[in-house]
Amino acid sequence: MDYIGIDIGSTAAKVVARGDHEMAFTLPTGWSSKETARIIRDRLGQEGVDVSDESAKVVATGYGRVAVEYADYVITEITCHARGGREMGSDDCAVIDVGGQDTKVILISHGAVQDFLMNDKCSAGTGKFLEIMANRLGVDLGELFDMAEAGQTLSISSLCTVFAESEVINYIGEGRRREDIAAGVVDSVAAKVAQLAMRKNLPDQIILTGGLSDSRYFTKILSEKIGKTVSPTDRGRYAGALGAALLAEEKTKRRKEK
Numbered sequence: 001m002d003y004i005g006i007d008i009g010s011t012a013a014k015v016v017a018r019g020d021h022e023m024a025f026t027l028p029t030g031w032s033s034k035e036t037a038r039i040i041r042d043r044l045g046q047e048g049v050d051v052s053d054e055s056a057k058v059v060a061t062g063y064g065r066v067a068v069e070y071a072d073y074v075i076t077e078i079t080c081h082a083r084g085g086r087e088m089g090s091d092d093c094a095v096i097d098v099g100g101q102d103t104k105v106i107l108i109s110h111g112a113v114q115d116f117l118m119n120d121k122c123s124a125g126t127g128k129f130l131e132i133m134a135n136r137l138g139v140d141l142g143e144l145f146d147m148a149e150a151g152q153t154l155s156i157s158s159l160c161t162v163f164a165e166s167e168v169i170n171y172i173g174e175g176r177r178r179e180d181i182a183a184g185v186v187d188s189v190a191a192k193v194a195q196l197a198m199r200k201n202l203p204d205q206i207i208l209t210g211g212l213s214d215s216r217y218f219t220k221i222l223s224e225k226i227g228k229t230v231s232p233t234d235r236g237r238y239a240g241a242l243g244a245a246l247l248a249e250e251k252t253k254r255r256k257e258k
Helices: 033-046 077-088 127-137 141-149 161-173 178-197 216-226 236-257
Strands: 002-008 012-019 023-028 056-061 093-098 103-109 112-118 206-210
Touching: 002 033, 002 077, 002 236, 012 033, 012 236, 023 033, 023 236, 056 077, 056 236, 077 093, 077 103, 077 112, 077 206, 077 236, 093 178, 093 236, 103 178, 127 141, 127 161, 127 178, 141 178, 141 216, 161 178, 178 216, 206 216, 206 236
Parallel strands: 002 056, 093 206
Antiparallel strands: 002 012, 012 023, 093 103, 103 112
16 A cells, blocks of 8 residues: 655645655646656556555645645645644644745644644745745755855845845845855744744744755744744655655555555
């Protein structure tokens, strides 16, 4: 039996398979979530997983979850990220997920979602903002973090991505060091994520998931802003897909027990 979790986000799709075929992979979402879902189906087929067969159960989540027409269940991002985060953390923890389109803060107590928060639609506190600024500086995300660690933070005060980008352009025009600009960009995102997270009473264990989850530098800055340790996760970008796969397995087993 195979249990498949598919998390189609605004910028990347993540897939986790558990059971007879164990795998995890990611690919760009592209312009069409339906096309991405088709590519995922074909990729799984190449690995021996037939999603149309009774031996495979699929849960879809994320921004493009409704586009996965072959999904057995469609489950919200909060539920799937909480289940995946719980697996990576514990039954009592907070999950901070910094995605391409939004940032989520999920509080888990005794294994269940106690509360959650999401940012507004502005991308200034998300991974997309970092990608935009990295492109502006001519580097990738990894290089952005490396430069930021070597820089002195410049203030980027705008709450809007467009105006924040204008601040960065002004700094570039003034001949400021790229390292200092990068430090300002990362500090700005960490501050916005921290402001969201601190609206809730955070537990002792806090884990970071999403595309930035393996960055030790970002989690260090975020920890300083929050005043509590935020732990990076090596496979945190797969939290939603892992949670979806686990839920596919749990739902299937419950149905068999009835």
